[in-house]
Amino acid sequence: FTREHLLRGEWKNLEFKKYNFDANALPPSGGHLHPLLKVRERIRNIFITMGFKEMQTNNYVESSFWNFDALFQPQQHPARDSHDTFFLEAPSTTLSLPESYLDKVKHVHESGGYGSRGYQYEWKREEAEKNVFRTHTTAVTARVLYSLAQQRPFTPQRYFSIDRVFRNEAVDRTHLAEFHQIEGVICDRGLTLADLMQVLQDFFKKMGMSNLKFKATCNPYTEPSMEIYSYHEGLKKWVEIGNSGMFRPEMLRPMGFPEDVTAIAWGLSLERPTMILYGIDNIRDLFGPKVDL
Numbered sequence: 001f002t003r004e005h006l007l008r009g010e011w012k013n014l015e016f017k018k019y020n021f022d023a024n025a026l027p028p029s030g031g032h033l034h035p036l037l038k039v040r041e042r043i044r045n046i047f048i049t050m051g052f053k054e055m056q057t058n059n060y061v062e063s064s065f066w067n068f069d070a071l072f073q074p075q076q077h078p079a080r081d082s083h084d085t086f087f088l089e090a091p092s093t094t095l096s097l098p099e100s101y102l103d104k105v106k107h108v109h110e111s112g113g114y115g116s117r118g119y120q121y122e123w124k125r126e127e128a129e130k131n132v133f134r135t136h137t138t139a140v141t142a143r144v145l146y147s148l149a150q151q152r153p154f155t156p157q158r159y160f161s162i163d164r165v166f167r168n169e170a171v172d173r174t175h176l177a178e179f180h181q182i183e184g185v186i187c188d189r190g191l192t193l194a195d196l197m198q199v200l201q202d203f204f205k206k207m208g209m210s211n212l213k214f215k216a217t218c219n220p221y222t223e224p225s226m227e228i229y230s231y232h233e234g235l236k237k238w239v240e241i242g243n244s245g246m247f248r249p250e251m252l253r254p255m256g257f258p259e260d261v262t263a264i265a266w267g268l269s270l271e272r273p274t275m276i277l278y279g280i281d282n283i284r285d286l287f288g289p290k291v292d293l
Ligand SMILES: COC[C@@H]1[C@H](c2ccc(C#Cc3ccccc3)cc2)[C@@H]2CN(C(=O)Nc3ccc(OC4CC4)cc3)C[C@@H](O)[C@@H](O)CN12
Pocket: 138, 167, 181, 182, 183, 209, 219, 222, 232, 239, 240, 241, 242, 243, 244, 245, 265, 266, 267, 268, 269, 270, 272, 273, 274, 276, 277
């Protein structure tokens, strides 16, 4: 019975079965939550039960000042060039920066202070003004700690964030140019590395990971720093589950914190645990429709 038959109206001579309006249709699928969002909710609840407040991270675009300079990351650091960082074309520069704080950041980069030698280079404002897609949520942590440092009297705080970050890296089966970073930070008087180890044990235990191992490492904005490992019973091997450290005085003191205030922080990704918890071996299966890129 072709389209032509239909167009010629020959369907009128046909015998049609009576339409059964009482037939049961296929039950509509109820839909389902995305695995990343389920794990995000679970981790959000862990932070909240531990007394952490969520940071406001709804700015994917950030100035190099907050993404790097405020964290004492030197302007010639390799992570700051376009091989690792997405720079924005328009608007290419940020509109405004806190001038008095900017001067303190310039000074600590150039000649240090607070017992630090600094990096002994000429710090340039135009470098700090360049807009980027934030490479870590630590840029937001810098903003939040700066506003905490303005408050008197100082009150200890715990913050967390779970949101997208962007890195100009080669994409492969387990790496995309963006991922969700999870970050926790505690700011208080007299915090030590022992406090960091303890909060990491508490946090990861709630994620089902115990007997952690810490390995010394380096980050531009934390000293000392530790990579975190956990023995994964299922995979029968030590798995790197995150990175952590104590923010440097060269980051905290220019913000205006008193000398005895320290801040401990750690980070991990949302994709790694989700892929392991849901047995997903290709990160592309986490994003978008099933297409073979
Ligand atoms: C560009 O890649 C960075 C990303 C991402 C990462 C690394 C560091 C930070 C950080 C930080 C930080 C440090 C100091 C102060 C503030 C923030 C955040 C995310 C994961 C961090 N990692 C990571 O998530 N691994 C992980 C986490 C949980 C997990 O759970 C499973 C159920 C068992 C499994 C694995 C470690 C590695 O995967 C690493 O190879 C990849 N890392």
